[in-house]
Amino acid sequence: MVEFLCTICSKTYPIDTDVWHCECGGIFEVTDLPAFDPKAIITDEYTLWRYRRLFSFEDEAHIVSMGEGFTPIVETNIYGLPIQAKLEYMSPTGSYKDRGASVLVSYLNRFDKLRPVVEDSSGNAGASLAAYTARIGIKARVFVPADASGPKLSQIAIYGAELNPVEGPRSAAEQAAHEAAEKEYYASHVYNPLFMIGLRTFAYEVVEQLGWRAPDNIVFPVGHGTFLLSTYRGFQHMLDAGVIDRMPRFFAVQARACDPIFQAYRRGFEDVQPVVAGATVAEGIRIAGPPRGRQVLEAIRTSGGAVLTVTDREIIRARRAMARLGLFIEPTSAAAVAGLRKLDKMLDSENVTVVPLTGSGLKAPVTP
Ligand SMILES: [Zn+2]
Structure with missing residues (x-):
């Protein structure tokens, strides 16, 4: 049975609880979901709900869907590096959320x-x-x-x-x-584990769309880091079941003006301390004190990935470079693309590198 699990004291709560944190103050994750079984996928359902048996959501009548998930993967080449761009901005409201x-x-x-x-x-x-x-x-x-x-x-x-x-x-x-x-x-997108269950499906899709194999690298724009963390849990779910044979490396890109996870990474800390948030065009990742920072950092380190920062100038240039490839994204999404330029020593052109394009360009005015 799926339950909420306190990340501090390990007390469990039913998933229909009205409380959003444990009585000890700890925040929740979900306990282990049923083992990942590719045969459980509903293959004629072309939304993320094709994976619903993997999180024990059996009653179809209660699904609230507008066709989200199953976003296209488009191969493109930027800064001399081939990437698999996953077009999350093609979601019903224009973002992976x-x-x-x-x-x-x-x-x-x-x-x-x-x-x-x-x-x-x-x-x-x-x-x-x-x-x-x-x-x-x-x-x-x-x-x-x-x-x-x-x-x-x-x-x-x-x-x-x-x-x-x-x-x-x-x-x-x-x-x-x-x-x-x-x-x-x-209904928090940060604290509520039910939201994070939905984000996990990104991992399942990537593996399925790449022909049942894990990519070598995944590069995320990171503020709270819940998308990265949920995707990591999704890959772990498949790894535990032997569906994939290795974990991709997870890379996090933060805006230099607001980079608490980078600061902790650089200093070798396990916990993330809040910073003072400066101004940045990447408003979606302008998070001074991410509550799940510790778990995000642990996932990145365990996977052999890294954390890096980019400036607004680099973000704006990356946004334009992507638009010239036909891919119109918001500045927050462009942060991950800008990061690719600095990862060239860690990424091989033979590698399969996935970059989620998290939000639509239509959500943010274009600066000339
Ligand atoms: Zn607790």
Whole structure:
């Protein structure tokens, strides 16, 4: 049976619990899912829900789906390096967050929890949650930094979610959500393991689309690091079952203006200490104190990967370079591409390197 597991004291909770952290203060992951069995895949279902038996979601009637997942992989060549770009921006709301939101909201539907939910986000997660909750008439309240602006906020609002601007840094919006979560369900893209189950499906797809083999490398833009961590868990799931024979190396790229995971990596620390977040065009990864930083760092080190940083100038150039290849992405996604340029000593042109293109270029204005 799938349960929530406290990452500090190992106490377990049922997955329909209303609390979002353990009584000891620890945050949750899920316990082991059923063993990965390729025969459990529903091969005529061309969304991430083809993998639903792998996370014990059997009742089809409760699925809240808009065709998310099963995004294309497009081979391209950038900075002299062949990469397999996975077009996560082709998701229903324009970002990979739809994987998490679809699975989380489907569980809420299955648990018959149709009362209001809260979330804090300045962008893609809020938009995704707003869209999926709208599908089944759940009210979503999204706490956003008061200085956030642009297309993502309009996107959250037009789906019908309530925008709650909070003065101060991004962490103030998170704090406000934590307070609201005392009474309302916290549909967090960071703390809620049901969201992370959805993100895991990215790993399954990559392996399936590459002909049942693991790539050599995966390069992520990293703020909270939950996409990287969930993908790592997905590969571990397949490795444990003998479906793949090795783990890819995981590389994390952070914005230089906000690089807490890089700072811990560089110093050899196991824990990630918060930094003061500077301004960056990569707003989706501007996270000063990632709650799952320790696990993210452990995954990267265990896989033989690395953490690096890129400047805004490098991000903007990488965004343009990708657009010239027909791939229009938001600056946060371009951070990973910019990182490739600095990884050339660690990556071999014979390697298979996967780069998720996490968010659509339409979500961020183009700077001339
Ligand atoms: Zn605990």
